[in-house]
Amino acid sequence: MIRFTRVAKTYASGVPAIEDVTFHLTRGEFAFLTGPSGAGKSTVLKLSYVEERPSSGEVRLLGQSSVLLTPRKVPTLRRRLGIVFQDFRLLPDRTAAENVAFALEVTGASAATIAPKVLRVLDKVGLQAKADARPHELSGGEQQRVAIARALVNDPLLILADEPTGNLDERSTRGVFELLQQINAGGTTVLMATHDMQLVRSSGLRTLEMQRGRLVFDSGAGRAGTPAAVTEDVG
Amino acid sequence: MNLAVREGLLSFRRAPTLSALSVTTIAFSLFAFGLFGLVALNLRQALDQVGDRVEIRGFIAEGTAPEATSVALEDIQQFPEVAGVTLVTQAQALERARRELGEFEDVFEPGLLPASIEVRLREGARSPEAVKAVATRLAAYDFIDDIRYGEEWVAKLYRLRTIATAVGLALGLTFALVSMIIIGSTIRMAVLARAKEIQIMRLVGATDGFIRAPFLIEGFVKGVLGGLVALALTGATFLAIGRFVIQASFFGPLLALTGLAAGGALGVLASAVAVGRHLREVR
Numbered sequence: 439m440i441r442f443t444r445v446a447k448t449y450a451s452g453v454p455a456i457e458d459v460t461f462h463l464t465r466g467e468f469a470f471l472t473g474p475s476g477a478g479k480s481t482v483l484k485l486s487y488v489e490e491r492p493s494s495g496e497v498r499l500l501g502q503s504s505v506l507l508t509p510r511k512v513p514t515l516r517r518r519l520g521i522v523f524q525d526f527r528l529l530p531d532r533t534a535a536e537n538v539a540f541a542l543e544v545t546g547a548s549a550a551t552i553a554p555k556v557l558r559v560l561d562k563v564g565l566q567a568k569a570d571a572r573p574h575e576l577s578g579g580e581q582q583r584v585a586i587a588r589a590l591v592n593d594p595l596l597i598l599a600d601e602p603t604g605n606l607d608e609r610s611t612r613g614v615f616e617l618l619q620q621i622n623a624g625g626t627t628v629l630m631a632t633h634d635m636q637l638v639r640s641s642g643l644r645t646l647e648m649q650r651g652r653l654v655f656d657s658g659a660g661r662a663g664t665p666a667a668v669t670e671d672v673g
Numbered sequence: 674m675n676l677a678v679r680e681g682l683l684s685f686r687r688a689p690t691l692s693a694l695s696v697t698t699i700a701f702s703l704f705a706f707g708l709f710g711l712v713a714l715n716l717r718q719a720l721d722q723v724g725d726r727v728e729i730r731g732f733i734a735e736g737t738a739p740e741a742t743s744v745a746l747e748d749i750q751q752f753p754e755v756a757g758v759t760l761v762t763q764a765q766a767l768e769r770a771r772r773e774l775g776e777f778e779d780v781f782e783p784g785l786l787p788a789s790i791e792v793r794l795r796e797g798a799r800s801p802e803a804v805k806a807v808a809t810r811l812a813a814y815d816f817i818d819d820i821r822y823g824e825e826w827v828a829k830l831y832r833l834r835t836i837a838t839a840v841g842l843a844l845g846l847t848f849a850l851v852s853m854i855i856i857g858s859t860i861r862m863a864v865l866a867r868a869k870e871i872q873i874m875r876l877v878g879a880t881d882g883f884i885r886a887p888f889l890i891e892g893f894v895k896g897v898l899g900g901l902v903a904l905a906l907t908g909a910t911f912l913a914i915g916r917f918v919i920q921a922s923f924f925g926p927l928l929a930l931t932g933l934a935a936g937g938a939l940g941v942l943a944s945a946v947a948v949g950r951h952l953r954e955v956r
Contacts, residue, residue, distance in 0.1 A: 487876070489876075510880075513875075513878045513879060513880045513883075514878065515878075516875075516876065516877065516878035517877070517878035519878075521876050521877075527869070527872070527873050527876070529869070529870055529873065531687050540873070540874075540877065541877040541878075543676050544874055544877055544878055544879035544880075544883055545878060546883075588877065592877075592878070
């Protein structure tokens with residue numbers, strides 16, 4: 439599904455963001471990407487949705503190699519991904535339904551197929567009743583659910599979530615996490631960056647921990663494919 | 674494409690102030706261009722009118738047989754530079770002189786004024802060299818006594834035309850360039866105002882072409898609207914000038930339509946540059 443092989447990324451400033459990162463996530467897995475701010479979590483995710491390209495090493499995503507991937511192919515690849523951010527990234531002047539529909543419209547889907555799909559995913563995230571609400575009329579948790587609905591509407595193979603609960607209270611955090619777990623149970627792979635260690639520990643899911651740009655711990659190393667319990671706290 | 678049109682038009686509702694500002698800016702830069710165009714157009718027409726009066730007059734010696742002149746007339750008509758030839762008989766010359774200089778009516782006696790051949794030249798054959806060449810050929814006929822064509826005047830007029838054309842081109846290009854920069858900047862503001870939307874579009878898998886399309890449509894509509902406003906402003910200015918200062922010509926419908934189309938094209942081009950630049954900058 440996603441495989442990093444000795445990946446390094448150095449930004450234009452010359453400071454290496456990540457170095458020698460290697461891991462593999464198989465189909466249907468749910469993994470946390472943890473670590474303090476600046477550890478390189480966001481870089482790993484940006485490399486995963488091809489916002490950035492590796493300076494060295496290779497990222498393989500849904501069978502495509504970062505080495506061979508041309509810019510023209512990036513949009514098609516992204517349509518098979520769902521991306522969720524801490525700040526939701528919803529369009530403020532559009533309703534929840536319109537925000538979700540947006541992701542289908544860009545793929546050139548016909549208006550007739552869009553409406554039922556949007557309703558289906560809004561129902562899945564429990565927001566069908568608020569389809570016509572604009573983002574500012576929704577709570578943080580609800581906005582994130584809209585963002586997740588948007589990520590889901592193209593039936594993605596992989597969901598990449600960058601601190602999706604970072605702006606949410608505990609209850610909403612729980613709700614969003616459970617939603618992602620439900621989605622994962624349906625067969626979608628999920629890679630979620632977070633620094634909510636309590637959530638990570640209590641979940642017992644595979645954890646990749648970043649420190650100063652390096653992957654220092656992978657609870658699923660060598661057992662790729664099977665969800666692994668976090669057995670120790672590497673801090 | 675439907676979606677692109679909808680999105681392009683919706684942008685006016687989503688950001689009415691910025692849209693109005695863009696249209697106004699485009700309108701004023703095109704207005705300046707239009708005013709300049711109007712001046713250039715009228716100057717050109719005035720020069721053309723004066724140019725129409727460039728003619729060569731060959732005076733015919735007394736006693737020339739009418740057959741000789743009529744053969745010569747047909748000959749001269751065939752010169753590539755010549756637009757028309759007229760024979761002015763002695764009687765006609767006298768009548769004209771009496772009409773134009775009425776107070777000296779009794780001075781003019783029959784036979785006082787010579788007959789002449791008047792040659793008008795085609796547009797493009799009114800340069801001093803061309804005029805002189807035709808005059809020389811005309812002078813070669815035996816029965817031509819004297820040739821007049823206002824050598825100095827023709828040279829001056831020609832120089833004026835050349836200068837007017839050069840200045841017109843330079844100013845026109847400068848105006849067009851300034852308009853494009855201004856329009857480009859306003860459209861870029863519109864693009865930057867929607868940077869977040871563009872980012873989201875990219876993340877959900879929109880192609881660059883898909884992102885660009887609504888902006889191009891928006892740019893086109895803004896350009897045409899700005900062109901319409903500019904045309905109205907130019908028209909109003911024209912009417913005011915016509916009423917209080919001087920009667921002049923306005924753009925014909927074809928030129929007005931061309932102006933609108935140019936506004937649209939300018940809008941599309943400026944948008945393409947602005948979006949393209951933004952898309953490159955955000956990678």
